[in-house]
Amino acid sequence: MELFATIRRDARIEGLSIRALAKRHNVHRRTIRQALDSAEPPPRKPARRTSPKLxxxxxxxxxxxxxxxxxxxxxxxxxxxxxxxxxxxxxxxxxxxxxxxxxxxxxxxxxxxxAGRRKEVFIPQHHPPGAEAEVDFGEVWIILDGVRRKCHMFVYRLSYSGKAIHRIYPTCGQEAFLEGHIDAFNTIGGIPTRHIRYDNLTAAVTTVLHGKDRRRKENDRWVLFASHYGFDPFYCQPGITGAHEKGGVEGEVGWFRRNHLTPMPEVASLTELNEHIKAWEADDDARRISGKLTTIGDDYATERDLLAPLPTEAFDPGLVLHPRVDRSSMITVRMMKYSVPAHLIGRKVRVSLRASHLQIYDGHQLVATHPRVASRGGHVVDLDHYLEVLKHKPGALPGSTALAAARTSGAFTPTHDAFWAETRKVNGDSEGTKELIDVLLLHRSLPADAVIAGISAALKIGAVSAEVVAIEARRHTPTGGATPDRHPAAHRDEQGQKVVSLTQRRLTDPDAVIAGLPPDTRPIPSVADYDQLLPRRTTPTPAENIPKASTP
CATH class of the missing domain: 1.10.10 (Arc Repressor Mutant, subunit A)
Structure with missing residues (x-):
């Protein structure tokens, strides 16, 4: 373009001939003629590559x-x-x-x-504010507690503003599907008034009835959930042909995974990761989607007031199951085992299976809560569920799976081990283990820190007894084991009180100050004063001298 402009200027100002212009600019005369004929250079002919070998x-x-x-x-x-x-x-x-x-x-x-096949043409769609949303699941890989694992990301996206909610779950089952909706509705603050778009997830659809009217046979619990929150599901076409019908959430899954989950996040729990995601979502409000002049946060502020209100009653997203407790005091849920209190062996319990945990009920009473296990064949065992049985079978404790799990989780600390070793030296293996179990039972009514402090105090004085641990543990609770104003005089000199071992005192010099006790200078106890109260009978009474009548 610049060459043609220079040639035309030289010809116009200096009146040079074609030959002179070609020599000055070092180009062919044909190029000079093209420049003089038109200011715009002719388009380049694309080079046609040949492939003689093919x-x-x-x-x-x-x-x-x-x-x-x-x-x-x-x-x-x-x-x-x-x-x-x-x-x-x-x-x-x-x-x-x-x-x-x-x-x-x-x-x-x-x-x-x-052959008559044409590429599909996509027609841009208009989404009114507060009317539509889209939902999808996407696979993500994370390093969870040092182990690389595949998880599932639930994504809920408002079609107008692009405001999206992301949550990571160990599964993509119906319980995670419902729990993700509830979290998204509560975070967004409302429900779309028209519909929410889905592909044919098994959590919602059991059978696809092919036809032009997009009829589906839906899951009963999903129908109940949609009716409770008052929205209409819209199901896209099956397979890849329907992916464009919810292209906003499809792109959101990939964008969020590339920008926030790459490289793989390293976290100790999914709860920690979801807390990070909430902060990232707040930062994304300042992002502007391609083709829009306003940010996501600005559009969401407009859309938020147009959403339908949330229902007043809460919906339980847990899947209700009724497994039977086996002889190991375990229940099987989705091929994973979880422990329950031993007194429930042989009975059926009610389980509310959530995306990240499960709650176990005996009637209306909550008896156990466990984190959900994602790997098949895994198990979660709580040592507290077996304490009553171990009280009668103390020899089963050292090699039990519950004890190994408690050590791994940190619930059974080295302080417990030290108490166990010391009490077995004093009381023997069986009785010493029973003392340890009594100490473990204290965790049900006292804070763990207080019990451990009580164990440490008992070990210092050599009194390896559950009663001593209980006394010291109550002293280390914030209220001393009672309400703050129940016995104010009992806590007046609490800092100077301590549990001492009388056995240790008896085995040492009684005149020495041992275990915090002063020397005992009191006189030896005597009952002489009580002898004065006894009647003095020097001569028998006349009645006592009368002989008794003989029996015939």
Whole structure:
């Protein structure tokens, strides 16, 4: 463009000939004539690349591409497969992959057009504020407590503003599906007034009834959930053909995964990761989606007041199950085992299965809460559920799975081990283990820190007894084991009180100050004063001298 402008200026100002202009600018005279005829350079002709090595095999490639017209979408020829067939069937060793790839890309489109196949045209859609939303699941990989694991990200996105809620769950089952909705509704502060778009997830749809009216046979619990919150589901076309119908959430899954979950996050729990996600979502409010002039936060502020209100009653997203407790005091839920209190053996319990945990009920009483296990064959065992049984079988404690799990989780600390070792030296294995179990039972009514402090105090004075641990543990509770104003005088000199061992005092010098006790200077106890109260009987009474009558 600049060359043509310079040539035209020189010809106009200096009046140079074509030959002189060609010599000055070092170009062909044909170029000078083109510049004088038009200020715009002619378009460049695209270079046509020839592939003489591929020419003999083009009919075979065309035949393969024509056979793909009737083949399933996932079983059509790729450029790599075509090249491999050319080598195996036609000895095309001199043909490169890039040559086959370039020819297949152009020729496939020509064959599809000739067969009447047209590329699908997408029509832009208008989404009124507060009317629509989209939901989808996406797979993510994280490093959870040092182990690489696959999890599932629930994404809920408002169609107008692009405001999205993301939550990570160990499963994509119905319990996670419902729990994600509830969290999204509560965070967003309302429900779309028109519909929410879904693909045909098994958590919502049991059967796809093919037809133009998009009829579906829905899951009963999903129908109850949608009716409770008052929204209408809209189901997209099955398969990849319906992905464009909720393209906003499809793109949101990929965008969030690339920008916030790459590289793989390293967290100790999914709760910690979801707290980070909430902060990232707040930062994303300042982002502007391509094609919009306003930010996500600005559009959401407009849309928020147009959403339908939330219902006043809460909905339990847990899946209700009724397993039976086996002889090991365990229940099986989704091929994983969880412990329950031993007195429930042989009975059926009610389980509310959530996305990240499960709650176990005996009637209306909550008896256990466990984190949900994602791996098949896993188990969660609570040592507290077996304490009453171990009281009668103390020899089963050292090798029990419950004890190993308690050590792994940190509930059974080295302080407990030290108390156990000391009490077995004093009381023997069986009785010493029973003392330990009595100490473990204290965790049900006292804080763990207070019990551990009580154990440490008992070990210092050599009194390895559950009663001593209980006394010291109550002293270390914030209220001393009672309400703050119940016995104020009892806590007046609490800092100077301590538990002492009388056994240790008896085995040492009684005149020495041992275990915090002063010397005992009191006189030896005597009952002489009480002897004065006894009657003095020097002579028997007349009645006592009368002989008793003999029995005939």
């Amino acid at each position: 020419d003999p095999y083009k009919p075979a490639i065309d035949a393969m591409l024509c056979s793909d017209l009737d083949a399933p979408r996932k079983q059509r020829h790729t450029a790599t497969r075509i090249l491999n067939r050319l080598i195996d069937e036609h000895d095309a060793l001199g043909v490169s992959y890039s040559t086959v790839r370039d020819y297949v890309r152009v020729r496939r489109a020509e064959i599809d057009t000739a």
